[in-house]
Amino acid sequence: MVLLGIGLALGLLAVDRHGWVPVSVGASSWLYNGGGTGARTLLGAIASSTIGVAGTVFSITIAALSLAAGQMGPRLLRNFTRDRGNQFTLGAFLGTFSYALMVLRSVRTQQEGAFTPHVALSFGMLLAFGCVATLVYFVGHMASRINVDTVIDLVSADVAEAFEAWVVDEAAAAPAEHRTWSEATAVVDSRSGYLQQLDASRLADWAAEHGTALRLLVRRGDYIAPGAPIALISVSVEGAAEAIARATALGASRGSWGDAEQTVRQLVEVAVRALSPGINDPYTAMSVLDRLGAALCGLANKHLPSGVHCREGRMVLCVPVVTYQSLCAVMFHMIRQHAQGNAALLIKLVDVLTVVLSAEPDAARQAVIADQLAQVEADAARSLANEHDAAEVRRRVRRFHAVWAAHGHPQATAQALLGAHDHA
Template sequence: MSARVKAWLEILGDLFWLRPALVVLGCILLAQFGVWLETAHVAGYDASSPDTNWGYSGGAEGARALLSAVASSNIGVAGTTFSITIAALTLASGQMGPRLLRNFIRDARNQTVLGIFLGTFAYALMVLRTVRTVDEDPFVPHLAITGALVLALVAVGTLVWFVHHIATSINIETVVDAVQRDLCEAIAAHTRDEPGVAQTDPAPTGRAVAATGGGYVQAMDTGVLADWAHENRARVTLRVRPGDYVPSGFPIAFLSPQTEGAEAAILGAVTLGYRPAALQDPEFSIRQLVEIAVRALSPGINDPFTAGSVVDHLGDALCRIAPRHLQTGVVLRAGHPVLVHPVTDYDGLCDAMFHMIRQNAAGSVHVLGRMLDVLARVAEVETRTDRTAELARHADLVIAAARRDVADPSDLGDLEDRHRHFRATARVAAA
């Protein structure tokens, strides 16, 4: 599957109306099927017969009253469900950041709940239109009406479950854990067991290929582009990576030598959109976690415990990366590099994780101390000296911020002790 198709599928996942629409369509088809079974007498089955009727057994007037009650109640509950969802989105936007709304909107469970209520409403309407009294050539679809009763009972259970789900989903620890799972999946997808070929060219050369429109890089089909470059004996050097914003007319790649059809191949391999996407961007989930921590550290919320929890989860991500190798951005074909593209390195990941939290945690002894503890634990797991040096750089930045902003001598002394512990741990790990 191409990267462009995957990007479109991810966009479809952000459409809150898509799953409810599919559920409603399924319920409409189910209603038509139930009415058809009533009239077709498949395999001699007659739903109106007393011997075979195990569901609804009333007449036309009772059927109309029952279906009307099911339809009216479910459309009312659907409106309530939508209002609860909007309230949860408002709370999440205010306390955790607007970029976290994507996680709630993409939640298939919230979409399915709304679809069940709307689908039951549509089912009842579709069956209601077929009920006819004695004056109208009598017809009562007993089987389809029984289906409406079943759907109504399912809707009752769904409502109880939805209240529980929405109450737990807005819990900050639940949100952090969900984003952490996305981050772990991104780490597994963007790291490898063996090291790749290192980049050696100091600067890109050749013909520049400019973007025809602006937007965020959502996905890059590097495999297809590498195959094209190999077939045309060319070398492509991309200048952007997923998550970068590309202004209109900006040169996104250099090609050497000049080859016919290069612009179409390169622009076709880079998918731009109006917002960043998590599809190929390993820093996407990191930015979401950092936003939660920064919001928690704002004066209006002042929740250092949440910021400390985020730091713990970020440390877990670094420990998962420790035994693995990050991508180098060099794609080989027949043993020769045909495509070079920028990727996130270890320094960039650490910067994305810790810079903004440290800058907004000035004076928060709890968060600064938690950062030093987490860095020490990661250093104990990490075996590469270059990565340990990067962790030491961030530990030094944390203690520098503490010396500048922490006024209490006992608090500062505690942070100094933690920093010395980090240094001792890093030396033992490097030995």
């Protein structure tokens, strides 16, 4: 936007110098008709005010980032720094400042040669009014962005996007492995950092071309220590470490784009911080649980990748992947651990698991959900001193089992849910 402001200034100055504007338009009261001294004063006011407000906008943004980091976690700051509204606001003020400076340098008074760019000055005034509107927009926009519900919605959208890119169209049945990896050779990596990107297709092509098979020991988001094994190779081939290095990208942070597990962790962090004694906001944690349940419901009837890559019917690459069980553990374990003794949160956990169970047709996934429920039930029995709270948790657990028993029979499932709501 700064470059655009400079380009507009140069273009409109050329229009003024060559007299491309008709005389009737140039004499219009809608255009600036003052002299050089007034033009310099006007442009100076625009330049000084826009750069001053830009500093204020930057200060407000930093304050909002500090608030967000303390309440919702530093890993969510990228949601503010990449926000197009904040970027547009800063760009508008800085672009207008650059425009005003470029036009100001060309203004000449009567003693200097008398050149007043009327069109460029008039457009500068329009930009100044546009900056006023942008400032009004920014105040409302930033006030809504630091709202925790808005942040939860933004991260939930990231989770949904990551899940959409993560799932596969068809169930990938892993071929029977005739080899064991007991005689495989370890491949070490001299780099250090978090595995952010992996070009599995390229690595699988390399393994197939060299007649070997690779089994990675790390997945996206794992930290790679220098000198530690990063993979196993069935038949030792020279250049394996270099091939893995070319197909992977490490970074100082875990990254989250396209990483389903990491985006879920960001959402869980909001709930865990909300449950801390310093914040003590259980309603935020409940909102997070609703979004996590909705994300799991969105995975119903969808297939997860197996991590096995084949070429010509032969397995050439095996990559560790996130499973449904590990995903549920990331979603609920930390929240459940921090919710001990909080009857409202434990009841909400049971209700969310019940909703997920009612939408999930796969028996293996239902067993995973039931295991999560058993852990919640055990924590409730141990941490709830009030018998009425404990009884309410037990009643919600019975509702879960009624829905599970009626699964596959829509009418019975509806009756189980309806009966629970009637009691509630």
